[in-house]
Amino acid sequence: MPTHTQAHSRGSTQAGRAVAIVADVMAFVIALWILLYLLDANQGNTLVDFIHDVATWLAGWSYDLFTFSRAWVQVVVGYGIAAVAYLVIGHAVAGRLYRH
Template identity: 70%
Template sequence: MSRYRSGSNQAGTAIAIVADIMALILGLWIVMYLLDANRANSLVQFVHDAASWLAGWSHDLFTFDEAWARVVAGYGLAAVVYLFIGHAIAGRLNRH
């Protein structure tokens, strides 16, 4: 029985870490956008591409007049959703 619990704890921890990394990438892109990072830089391009893929469902969800508000709201929403769902699943796995 303790082996099963250990496995679910590890799975829950892994899911939480993946959710944290996804949210970190999205948050990093928001900061880079707000600070007007050089988009010709390969790190900035990588973070932008990864964030765009992760927030594909939410990045144009809002139609604020200001571009920065659309970026913060769209990518920020994706980050919050990934954190909430990832940690909810992790918590559920860790309880069993």
């Protein structure tokens, strides 16, 4: 039978893993939209439209932080900031959970 400390450690590890996975998925969706945009994917396609909507929702806070005259730079930087932030913050939280 595991001790209280072992059970707590296992729970923290699982929580940390879950946080890291969520952060990775969020960043992946945003990166996928950037790639689809750069490859000029058909925005009339249902999957492309769905990825765009989710990425826009996830990056809504960062998209207009900076403005650029070229649309592709705006997309890469605006969405990229959110993707990097989710990875850094998510993995920092996950690391703290792993240590507890």
